[in-house]
Amino acid sequence: MSKQQDNSKDNKDKTRVYEYAKSLNMSSKEIITILKRLNLPVNNHMSVMETEMVNKVEGFFRDIKQNAAAKRAQESGSATVSAAPQPQAQSANKPQSSQPVQKNLSQDRQGPMNSIKTTSETNQSQQEQRPAQSQQENSTPTSSSPSNAGASSSSASSNNSSSSSNNRPQNSGNSGNRQGSYQGNRPQGGGQGGNRPQGGGGYNRPQGQGGQGGGQGGSRPQGGGGYNRPQGQGGQGGQGGNRPQGGGFNRPQGQGAGQGGNRPQGGGAPGGNRPPQGGGGPARSFDSSRPAPTSRGTAAAETNRKGNNTVNKNKSTNNGSQKRFDDGKPNFRTNPNNRGKGGRNNRNHSQQPPREKIDNTPKKIIVRGTMTVGDLAKLLHKDASEVIKKLISLGVMATINQELDMDTILLIASEFGVEVEVKIPVEEDTFETVEEVDDEADLSTRPPVVTIMGHVDHGKTTLLDAIRHTNVTGGEAGGITQHIGAYQVEINHKKITFLDTPGHEAFTLMRARGAQVTDITIIVVAADDGVMPQTVEAVNHAKAAGVPIIVAVNKIDKPDADPDKIKQALTEYELVPEEWGGDTIFVNVSAKQRLGLEELLEMILLVAEVNDYKANSDKRARGTVIEAELDKGKGPVARVLVQHGSLKIGDAFVAGNCFGRVRAMVNDKGRRIKEAGPSTPVEITGLTEVPLAGDPFMVFEDERKARAIADRRSIKQRQSELGANSRVTLDDLFKHIQEGEIKDLNIIIKSDVQGSTEALKGSLGKIEIEGVRIKIIHSGVGAITESDINLAAASNAIVIGFNVRPDAQADQAAQQEKVDVRLHRVIYNVIEEIEQAMKGMLDPIFKEVVQGQAEVRNIFKLSKVGAIAGCMVISGKITRNSEVRVIRGGIVVFEGKLDTVKRFKDDVKEVAQGYECGITIERFSDFKEGDIIEAFVMESVER
Numbered sequence: 040m041s042k043q044q045d046n047s048k049d050n051k052d053k054t055r056v057y058e059y060a061k062s063l064n065m066s067s068k069e070i071i072t073i074l075k076r077l078n079l080p081v082n083n084h085m086s087v088m089e090t091e092m093v094n095k096v097e098g099f100f101r102d103i104k105q106n107a108a109a110k111r112a113q114e115s116g117s118a119t120v121s122a123a124p125q126p127q128a129q130s131a132n133k134p135q136s137s138q139p140v141q142k143n144l145s146q147d148r149q150g151p152m153n154s155i156k157t158t159s160e161t162n163q164s165q166q167e168q169r170p171a172q173s174q175q176e177n178s179t180p181t182s183s184s185p186s187n188a189g190a191s192s193s194s195a196s197s198n199n200s201s202s203s204s205n206n207r208p209q210n211s212g213n214s215g216n217r218q219g220s221y222q223g224n225r226p227q228g229g230g231q232g233g234n235r236p237q238g239g240g241g242y243n244r245p246q247g248q249g250g251q252g253g254g255q256g257g258s259r260p261q262g263g264g265g266y267n268r269p270q271g272q273g274g275q276g277g278q279g280g281n282r283p284q285g286g287g288f289n290r291p292q293g294q295g296a297g298q299g300g301n302r303p304q305g306g307g308a309p310g311g312n313r314p315p316q317g318g319g320g321p322a323r324s325f326d327s328s329r330p331a332p333t334s335r336g337t338a339a340a341e342t343n344r345k346g347n348n349t350v351n352k353n354k355s356t357n358n359g360s361q362k363r364f365d366d367g368k369p370n371f372r373t374n375p376n377n378r379g380k381g382g383r384n385n386r387n388h389s390q391q392p393p394r395e396k397i398d399n400t401p402k403k404i405i406v407r408g409t410m411t412v413g414d415l416a417k418l419l420h421k422d423a424s425e426v427i428k429k430l431i432s433l434g435v436m437a438t439i440n441q442e443l444d445m446d447t448i449l450l451i452a453s454e455f456g457v458e459v460e461v462k463i464p465v466e467e468d469t470f471e472t473v474e475e476v477d478d479e480a481d482l483s484t485r486p487p488v489v490t491i492m493g494h495v496d497h498g499k500t501t502l503l504d505a506i507r508h509t510n511v512t513g514g515e516a517g518g519i520t521q522h523i524g525a526y527q528v529e530i531n532h533k534k535i536t537f538l539d540t541p542g543h544e545a546f547t548l549m550r551a552r553g554a555q556v557t558d559i560t561i562i563v564v565a566a567d568d569g570v571m572p573q574t575v576e577a578v579n580h581a582k583a584a585g586v587p588i589i590v591a592v593n594k595i596d597k598p599d600a601d602p603d604k605i606k607q608a609l610t611e612y613e614l615v616p617e618e619w620g621g622d623t624i625f626v627n628v629s630a631k632q633r634l635g636l637e638e639l640l641e642m643i644l645l646v647a648e649v650n651d652y653k654a655n656s657d658k659r660a661r662g663t664v665i666e667a668e669l670d671k672g673k674g675p676v677a678r679v680l681v682q683h684g685s686l687k688i689g690d691a692f693v694a695g696n697c698f699g700r701v702r703a704m705v706n707d708k709g710r711r712i713k714e715a716g717p718s719t720p721v722e723i724t725g726l727t728e729v730p731l732a733g734d735p736f737m738v739f740e741d742e743r744k745a746r747a748i749a750d751r752r753s754i755k756q757r758q759s760e761l762g763a764n765s766r767v768t769l770d771d772l773f774k775h776i777q778e779g780e781i782k783d784l785n786i787i788i789k790s791d792v793q794g795s796t797e798a799l800k801g802s803l804g805k806i807e808i809e810g811v812r813i814k815i816i817h818s819g820v821g822a823i824t825e826s827d828i829n830l831a832a833a834s835n836a837i838v839i840g841f842n843v844r845p846d847a848q849a850d851q852a853a854q855q856e857k858v859d860v861r862l863h864r865v866i867y868n869v870i871e872e873i874e875q876a877m878k879g880m881l882d883p884i885f886k887e888v889v890q891g892q893a894e895v896r897n898i899f900k901l902s903k904v905g906a907i908a909g910c911m912v913i914s915g916k917i918t919r920n921s922e923v924r925v926i927r928g929g930i931v932v933f934e935g936k937l938d939t940v941k942r943f944k945d946d947v948k949e950v951a952q953g954y955e956c957g958i959t960i961e962r963f964s965d966f967k968e969g970d971i972i973e974a975f976v977m978e979s980v981e982r
């Protein structure tokens with residue numbers, strides 16, 4: 040092998056299918072198909088293509104090119120081609136004319152292909168193999184002997200041939216490899232191909248084609264492939280193989296055509312012997328046919344046309360070749376033999392079947408949105424021009440970069456007979472924000488979800504228990520109820536779902552987490568107590584959530600119960616009973632004595648009917664976690680309220696930042712269920728972690744996807760926690776107003792006395808700023824509580840504390856939820872601050888700027904003054920009007936105002952770096968040597 044070849048080998052050694060395909064501007068699939076045809080199957084586009092494989096593919100292409108070239112030559116009226124057949128008979132003539140061509144061809148091929156040596160070797164091996172084969176095939180010694188003789192003669196003459204056939208061999212070697220592999224692929228063709236190769240001699244004959252023929256001959260060698268085929272075509276292949284040798288070897292002498300000519304004869308002879316058996320016949324006929332138009336097997340038809348003497352033989356050959364065709368190898372790739380040999384000849388005679396492209400159109404494509412013509416073409420494994428043509432035929436003028444809408448994509452795909460699966464990606468990571476719109480026809484009525492709220496001890500829990508145990512659950516009555524965060528009761532064949540955690544805290548906490556679970560709220564007010572602060576809170580929380588309210592006036596069994604007083608009191612909060620002209624439903628109940636419960640439930644159903652709560656139960660489940668905990672036995676457990684779709688055992692889901700697969704599902708009656716529809720509370724196991732109450736819940740295709748989404752959600756949450764606060768604050772209120780994000784400024788007022796609250800409400804109500812409105816969503820007396828903060832968080836409100844402060848939990852919650860809490864002692868200041876915030880005129884923000892540092896070197900204690908620190912300014916400067924902090928060992932031990940700065944005994948305004956000075960600090964005298972006194976000022980920063 041030449042250096043060049045080595046190099047090329049190295050280079051190609053690690054070529055992967057896709058890279059190779061790319062280098063040829065072809066698809067990996069096409070290359071894989073070709074490799075398969077060449078009996079060189081690869082796994083996929085990432086498979087490495089060995090040099091040999093590359094060579095074979097290249098050979099394959101080269102053959103195609105040569106065929107085309109031959110065809111062109113023929114079309115241009117090349118006399119030699121048409122004359123070729125005759126020459127065969129007179130081998131001597133042909134050689135001359137054909138030789139030059141052959142040389143060229145061989146040279147052309149030589150580079151990338153195998154060397155002559157290889158070819159001859161292969162030939163030899165072929166020969167060696169063949170004899171054996173032929174022996175096997177030929178039952179009679181006579182028949183076998185000729186072939187053997189042929190073989191031996193070929194080997195003997197191979198030297199000659201190597202010189203004269205050097206040309207050929209090279210050619211044949213190269214093309215031989217290609218075709219050989221080809222033939223190897225095709226069972227029958229293989230056999231025939233094998234025959235032809237011998238016809239390599241024939242190659243010479245056909246002039247230009249001779250080269251090819253040689254190539255084919257070479258192919259055979261590998262024709263090992265061809266040999267395999269023999270099984271199918273047995274006789275022919277074997278015989279063909281034999282002949283070639285004979286012929287091929289003869290040829291060398293005569294060269295090219297001469298050889299071809301000889302072969303036929305030579306082949307004929309042996310073949311003649313063989314023929315009797317038929318195998319020889321065909322083989323020869325090949326040879327002879329070759330000579331003519333070099334038609335290898337396939338060329339039979341041509342041969343016939345040409346009217347060779349060998350017609351008969353040809354016929355037999357034809358049979359063989361015909362068979363190949365019949366074998367259903369319609370295109371060139373399928374019939375390499377044809378191509379290589381007969382194919383070329385055919386072309387010469389314009390009989391080559393038209394080249395067909397491999398149809399690798401996919402059966403189905405997945406479309407995830409609009410795409411360009413080019414992208415669609417790629418997806419369809421088509422040229423963009425084909426797609427454009429289709430578009431034009433549909434009346435759409437498009438360019439390759441033109442975006443196609445979904446309808447057009449579907450249309451084009453159907454034109455190509457390709458099925459389309461549309462997969463539009465949804466914002467799966469933030470699935471709680473995705474609103475699914477269902478067809479009205481898919482919706483069915485679902486039970487309303489009810490929350491009970493009210494003041495402490497007004498009977499919320501007793502009422503919930505009373506309802507739960509009310510004999511309204513039909514068959515379920517008496518069943519052991521489970522605490523799963525919610526339960527369902529049935530009245531008049533209609534179900535109602537009650538959330539089991541009473542109180543507006545839980546309600547608002549859920550809301551603050553973005554969960555809108557409740558459809559209806561019941562405000563419980565004890566008839567013997569009246570409207571209390573938490574009653575008002577509950578009302579305000581329900582109103583802020585925009586949820587309908589039903590008032591349950593409880594404890595009416597008590598002697599001092601005064602339901603009318605309650606009604607009266609609640610009118611102040613815009614809850615006016617129907618009988619008084621309002622639209623709020625009031626129901627008198629006694630939770631303890633279970634009075635009025637049915638009426639209460641009926642009223643709930645009435646409100647539900649008016650609001651027509653519906654859901655689609657026939658889709659994947661979505662809902663909200665109402666409670667979750669780590670159970671010792673079951674692991675993480677979540678109580679979930681299914682709000683849309685149906686949750687089934689085995690469903691993979693995401694809950695907040697957790698994921699899992701529903702392992703078991705239990706309903707509120709403690710029964711294991713397999714499916715839960717809308718408004719159904721269930722307890723599920725199968726989670727990997729414990730989610731939070733209020734976390735959104737949704738089912739996904741598989742656990743892997745659920746895990747990926749849960750992971751991304753937790754990353755996103757961490758990032759958003761680190762990121763900017765999205766809650767409104769007075770500092771950025773104006774920005775929100777300007778950006779049109781805020782139209783209502785929600786405010787919660789807490790003050791020391793009711794009078795102050797009212798005064799504040801009145802004053803704030805008078806602020807009129809264009810584009811924004813003040814809305815007091817809640818006000819009350821007492822400390823700012825966690826509940827206030829939750830409400831503010833859920834309603835994006837600001838909390839104003841007038842002469843009150845937040846309690847410890849509220850303080851913590853405010854920091855956590857980033858709720859803006861403003862504490863004031865003067866009403867005027869509150870009004871001014873709000874007004875200025877709305878106008879964007881709040882005082883500027885201040886930022887600390889360090890001026891310099893001084894190190895304490897000595898301490899002088901004076902009875903009158905206290906302590907004076909003898910310092911050296913080590914950086915910047917110390918100015919008299921700055922603020923200072925004393926830092927000891929990196930820890931700030933004091934922060935305050937600078938009192939005096941002296942140089943010697945004089946007060947100075949400032950001392951610069953490198954100078955000594957005496958410093959006193961207001962209300963601080965505990966200096967220690969080595970302390971650092973840092974001077975700083977607060978500078979205003981523009982908002």
Ligand SMILES: Nc1nc2c(ncn2[C@@H]2O[C@H](COP(=O)(O)OP(=O)(O)OP(=O)(O)O)[C@@H](O)[C@H]2O)c(=O)[nH]1
Binds near residue numbers: 629630
């Ligand atoms: N007489 C009478 N007592 C009632 C009625 N409803 C509740 N109670 C009593 O009122 C007290 C408080 O009832 P709960 O149900 O615990 O009240 P709650 O609103 O859930 O209280 P918290 O959970 O502390 O907010 C209990 O002693 C009940 O027995 C009623 O209809 N009539």
